[in-house]
Amino acid sequence: MAPLEPQKKVLVAIEFLDSNHGEIACETCHGGNADAPDKSLAHQGLVPSPSLSDPEGACGECHEEIAASAKNSLHVTLGPFATILKSRANPDKYKTIDMGQERHCSQCHTSCGGCHVSRPASVGKGFVNGHLFRARSDLLNQCTACHGSRIGNEYLGKRGQGDIHAIKGNMVCVDCHKAEEMHAAAPEDLKGRYHLEEAAKCTDCHKNLQRGEIRNHNIHIGKVQCQVCHSQTYTNCYSCHTGTDKEGLPYYTNQKDIESMKIGLAYEADAPAADFNFMLVRHIPIDPELFAHYEKDVFAKFDEVPSWKRTSPHNIQRKTWQTATCNHCHGNRDLFLSNKDLLDYEIKANQKVVVSDIRIPATVARTAKLEIDTSGVKTGWVVDAQWLNDNMGKENLVILDARTEDAYNKGHIKGAVLLDPMKSGKLRWPWGTDTPQQLLEPEQIAELFGAKGITAEDHIVVYDDDAWKAAFLLSVLDYCGAKNISFLKGGIDTWRQNGYSMSTETPVIEPKTFEVDLQPQFIVDNQFVRKNLDSLDVLIVDIRTLDQSKKLTKHPRALSYGSIPGSVKFPVYGFYMDHAQLKPPQELLWVLEQRGITPDKTVVITCNTGAWAGAGFFILRYLGYPDVRVHDAAWVGWEEFVRYPGCGY
Amino acid sequence: MFIQRAPSRYSVFLAFFTLCIAFSLGLTDLMAQSSCVSCHTEENMLKNNLAPKKEKKSALTSGAG
DSSP: OOOHHHHHTTTOOOOOOOOGGSSSSSSOOOOOOTOSHHHHHHHTTTTTSHEEEHHHHHTTTTTTHHHHHHHHHHHHHHHHHHHHHHTOOOOGGHHHHHIIIIIIIIIOOOHHHHHHTOOOOOOOOOBBTTTTOOOSIIIIIHHHHHHIIIIIIIHHHHSOOOOOHHTTTOHHHHHSHHHHHHHHOOHHHHHGGGOTTTTOOOGGGGGGTTTOOOOHHHHHHHTTTTHHHHOOOOEEEEEEEEETTTOOOOEEEEEEEEEEEEEEOOOOSSSOOOOOEEEEEEEEETTTTTTTTOOOTTTTTTTGSOOOEOOSOOOOOOOOOOHHOGGGGGOGGGGGOOOOOOOOOGGGGGTTTTTOOOGGGOOOOOOOOOOOOOOTTTTEEEEOHHHHHTTTOOTTTTEEOOOHHHHHHEEOOOOOOOOOTTTTTSBBTTTSSSSSBBBBOOOHHHHHHHTTTTOOTEEEEEEEESSHHHHHHHHHHTTTOOOOEEEETTTHHHHHHHTTOOOOOOOOOOOOOOOOOOGGGGEEOOOHHTTTOOOHHHHHHHOHHHHHHHEEETTTTSSOOOOOOOOOEEOGTTTTOOOOGGOOOOHHHHHHHHHHHHHEEEEEEOOOSSSSHHHHHHHHTTTOOOOEEEESHHHHHHHHHHHGGGOOO | OOOOOOOOOHHHHHHHHHHHHHHHHHHHHHSOOHHHHHTTTTTTHHHHHHOOOOOOSSSOOOOOO
16 A cells, blocks of 8 residues: 555544544644644644554543453454464563564554554554544555455455455455454453454354255364365465664565465364364464574474464355365365475474374265366466476577566576566557557567567567566467467566576577567457447456455546446456466366356456456466457546547547 | 723723624634644645655565455
8 A cells, every 4th residue: 555645644634623523622632732833842742643552541531431442452452462472482582572573563553543543554654534533444544554465465356356245245344343343352361363252253144054055064164164165375474584774674574475275273272172173274474583683592482383373364255166076175185284384493383283194084975076178278378487497498489577677687587588568658558648558559569579589480488476467468479479378387486486597687689570460359449348238248357456346446547436337356366376376277267167257258358457458368368268358448448438438439 | 010900991892892703704713723723734734844754664564464
């Protein structure tokens, strides 16, 4: 989330003065000197966040009960966080832990104001809406401003397909996490956040599952956490290290993150055994060296607490790959946490979570077989790092780096040629032209490809760091008639992690001629989309993230919030995983079918400007969809088109 | 030495007249607004008074999950 401009952070709306809180004099809550003639005098003794230092004093006069309770809530105290950290250390190190937590971790704690009037400190503060107080916290500006890297991204389809509660229910955080939970005082000896009595549970809404009509609920309730069946993959963070930079500012860095899914054994400390036996677990960023910058060997009892912990991903879907058939879990050793998944320093710590071979549920002999037709998958369109390494230097192999020039200059795959498809004017008309961000004339694109030393007959492998830019470039190559194209699965990160050769040298390019064999059927205009809005044979897929397709935010260049009527919402990150990884084709095909995106239809993909649409187009082409098209004008063009229908846009 | 004197009829009338004018124009509301409000509701005034704070971002700024 972008920080607000300094003046906007503290700009009070006139409407606030007419609100209930506006009737209270500023200095009553914030101190300072309201009669002072200048800023410095007026701000003497000012308390910017009164509810942070004294919630009862600031809010308790009117909200007595809530303020008394909320000051001990998890959002304020982060209670179990310190408890768990200290359980890995001897008491003589508690001082270092407290200091480290205060310097590096406590910016996440919040107060009444952080949930009801301001953006939290971790995203630079500032009023959400001119100091107007709101009972329901804002999903974007408050909840996911802190809980963004995992929960926000998962929920809004910035990792995975998004959450069904957002897609179908238009639900926001406080629809499940109600005031009773948020304001609840956490007992001092609370073992973990899941032990909070008031914590939201799936069964608060989804009642009577055990005696319901769904057989798998009857079978699995009491054994398996709901998320085991209903989540998508999620991120795992490894090895957080803290430090202080040259200017004395504290920082923290995460060494590694992986999108995956693992089932572990429920253990008492984190999930009462009565709830279930198996739960989803994620690697938390704990590391024995977390505070080594300040003191060595802080965590002498590191083995006391697992580093794989219960997780509740916020990317719920009714039908997931796990629910597709029993044997996606039963007998699937890879899905269950094993010693092979553990790092050397954490083997002992996680033994109570690791699922031994004998605890893996047995393969089910009689279960429905999935019939997924993968015969159309163009397997050669995706190559991995090992394949590329083995084939480096082969004749007609061209490697394109689709990242920015800056990223390329810091290090790229040896011999790779830079072609940033997002750079203004390279492949698309710039902003301010009649058709902004739409593809240039094919001849202009071909000229660029030729200048980069590419012919239509070359084997062109494209990579980047997050998949969609590379895939967009591949879609343009496909449109222009390139015969042999491939996406590098895992991108630059996997290449680097495998230790393959990197370079900072720019290769010498011999210009060639790229003969265009245009595939005009791959692109559709606004007229086509409008004509087919009600067609049963044409499916419009809005590939933007859910915050945009559900009208919570918009592209900075878009004039309005919205989406094309009747479009199916399937975010681009449902196709691509973190670090340009891909799910297996059969899983992608199955998931798409569940969402009604089937090969028997003409699938038109749209987004904001056409780039994500190109990335989605590439994946569907790879999967063998016979009729896929890109809505090149996309949302920025569509909204102009429907606003000014006579302009012929 | 000060001499205590009763206010003249003129000064009482003047004070009364001033109050009437103030109430009729809503000036009491303006006077009631603190210097906080008069500054914090004016974006340009805030912009002139605030300098961007120099801050180095942490490597990850929204890691609470």
